[in-house]
Amino acid sequence: MTFNRRRAAAAVLTAALLVPLAACGDGASKDTKDSGAKGSTAPGAQLTVLAAASLTDVFKAAGAVYEKSHPGTRITFSFAGSQELAAQVRQGAPADALVTADTKTMDGLRADTGTPTVIAKNRMVIATVEGNPKKIDELKDLGDTKLKVVLAAPEVPAGRYSKKVLDAQKITVKPVSQEPNVRGVLSKVELGEADAGLVYQTDAAGAADKVDAVEIPDAQNQIASYPAATLKASKNADAAAAFVAWLSTPAAQKILQDAGFQKP
Template sequence: MPRTRARRAAGALAALLVLPLAACGGTGDSDGGGSGGRLTVMAASSLTDAFRTLGAAYEKEHPGTELKFSFAGSQQLAAQVEQGAPADVLVTADERTMDAVEADTGTPEVIARNRLVIVTGEGNPEHVTSLKDLAGGKLKVVLAAPAVPVGNYSAKALSAAHLTVRPVSEEPNVRAVLSKVALGEADAGLVYATDAASAPGKVDAVAVPDAQNQIASYLAATLDESGAPEAARSFVAWLKSAEARKILRNAGFQQP
């Protein structure tokens, strides 16, 4: 048995206990192997809304194929892959995380890019205008943990601006950062532009200048290339199609 398959088999039971699955139209169990036209796609949490739309479009184009998604921080997904989570495709929000599981994947493809924005409460009550406002301790700032792609990008942006920010909490994914600000539990945070756009009427977005920004790259790859079902390879290839790029662009993502 190949090393990757053996490791997956050993960890499959444990992984099933931590892998939340959400089908395009609901929830359900997955065989994780792509048989019967069913594919399990593990994707970064910042892709949640866009991939639900992408999934519906793909299923319409490919009758008989059912996509089931598991959304979480990229680092959490990578850990699940290493534990043997039964899945067919992995999509991360950075190259570093994908590289960490390269022994388990096919060749990654960059499918989209994103950028950072400062997110505040609706109406920007603290009048945040720049990264500098996040430093100094006057605001309750929430960031993603450094191991999370958006947390790593945030740390790089703040370091490049020679700023020190002491967050009130470090969250496991970008949607958790967004939620803290939207609920008023923090004054500001750093998220992707697409996440800020997903919460109209709940948060305001403050642009980060290009010179201070970090560009996130999203990579998609099949899991266990030697044994990946053809449907998994087809889905990864489709993510670079004109229709998929249009959906991602409409969701606010930049072209690869």
């Protein structure tokens, strides 16, 4: 069954920017106390956060909120497929924190990270060209050889989740391309270069004015977990730890869940 989320992207950004911020002046506001984000006591720094491509929109909004409530801190995000981020960490790229779209990738970096914490979950949907002209209603439709289907590459978390979803239903798909991250899959569908692709629910929601999304029943779906961790090589360890901790606070969780992410 196809559902449309055309107002989702605007609603997410609006909600994010309306999240109450810590007040300046005497004492801390209730929101600062509730957030557990340390308020003005958190150290200021220039932080670089490596984050999964599917977090692009929501982390830009969350980062703006964090900076306003933590004067002196500025965050630069680097978004890519989780496997690419892992390669950057192993190669010693200067960064302070890492958020991947699966626990497998994070677990492979134990020597380089602090203890990870899952901050959100996600689920897969079928993204189709706007209006769903090919009338794709369920997973088995993707096996139609007349369809142009695009998937994330198998080494990418979204690609692994997609493979598990399709294999469990014994559906054979010969993709017209395999993209380096889930945003690449979404882009192919948006541009009409593919009829459909498997993406995260949040990606489809963020592009609801360009694609339609077909739900995948829970019994056939895969749930993606997003762990966050500091990097041991960070030169801003305290500030990085403060940001990672903030991602689990009510303020940050509201932003994530308003964007369609599930509770950790």
